[in-house]
Amino acid sequence: MSLPGPSRSAGRFDSALDNLVRQFARPLDCLRELVQNSIDAGSPRVEISLGYTAREECNGTLAISIRDFGEGMDEHVIDHELTRMFASSKAGDLTKIGRFGIGFTSVFAIGPEAVHVRTGRHGSGWELIFHPDRSFHKIRVEEPVRGTSVTLYKHITSAQRSRWQRDIEGALSFWCEHCSIPVVFDDTSLGLQSIPRLAPSSQSSDPFAAFATTAPPPVRTITRPLDLPDAEWTVHHCKDGIDILAGISKTPTYRWYNGGLTLLSTTDPACLGPHEQRLGFLSFKVQSR
Numbered sequence: 001m002s003l004p005g006p007s008r009s010a011g012r013f014d015s016a017l018d019n020l021v022r023q024f025a026r027p028l029d030c031l032r033e034l035v036q037n038s039i040d041a042g043s044p045r046v047e048i049s050l051g052y053t054a055r056e057e058c059n060g061t062l063a064i065s066i067r068d069f070g071e072g073m074d075e076h077v078i079d080h081e082l083t084r085m086f087a088s089s090k091a092g093d094l095t096k097i098g099r100f101g102i103g104f105t106s107v108f109a110i111g112p113e114a115v116h117v118r119t120g121r122h123g124s125g126w127e128l129i130f131h132p133d134r135s136f137h138k139i140r141v142e143e144p145v146r147g148t149s150v151t152l153y154k155h156i157t158s159a160q161r162s163r164w165q166r167d168i169e170g171a172l173s174f175w176c177e178h179c180s181i182p183v184v185f186d187d188t189s190l191g192l193q194s195i196p197r198l199a200p201s202s203q204s205s206d207p208f209a210a211f212a213t214t215a216p217p218p219v220r221t222i223t224r225p226l227d228l229p230d231a232e233w234t235v236h237h238c239k240d241g242i243d244i245l246a247g248i249s250k251t252p253t254y255r256w257y258n259g260g261l262t263l264l265s266t267t268d269p270a271c272l273g274p275h276e277q278r279l280g281f282l283s284f285k286v287q288s289r
Contacts, residue, residue, distance in 0.1 A: 030114075032109075032171070032261060033103035034178065035260075036103060038070055038181075041070025045069065045184060046183045047184045048185050052161055055155075062155075063152070063153055067150075070147050077121070107130075110152060113153050114131060114153045115128075117129075119147070124146035162192060173222055177222065177262070178225070178257055178260040179260035187218075226285055228245055228284075232247065233247055233248065242287070243289070248281065248283070250267070
């Protein structure tokens, strides 16, 4: 079995999936899509964990796992939505953040060696293994499975672990900072405890402080309430399911969210259009529920 891909004969789909994968500005934007799917599945939280398995002296495999506790998928959903491009039952449901069945294709943007999906619904359980060419195997699991877990496997060097950890946490913090459910991040299995990390502040009077080893909490929650930490004062307004937090700060920023997931974050006042002169001096966050 396979997803439509570049080596398939179906003419109009030959490059469609590749184009969809390339639409994501950064490969790790796929994490936003997976968290979005978890929210739409009704999960009370999302857990992201990192692991690393050494294969050779300086090489190994990074595992990025996204787990939720939502409604999961049965065989019908797998066959007609997950593995079929553009198909999604969310298209007519305005309570869902996603609209089209293309979010899962984003996982191929990082060039994984394999993608493992474990899911279940109504007492059934399924595992899927996706290969780099987007072909896949589907296996029935005997025991019931709750929710869905997606694990991406990527070959990296040992020295690259710190950069991947930083970039993954950064992507999650950017996209999911005000997510409507807790997003928890765990990198304890990455084996970075002995690797120096950049200290969080470069303003220290100690010239060597930037090279100090810092130890963030082993498991931390990415999400937090709507805030403007750099603003001198703030005003909060809520109406018709839309939250607006505005204030004055030295560097005005403008951010929009849907369900707590970032839609746009910019410091360019041109995004305000005709309201630039009137609102450009404000920092604000607008969140739609």
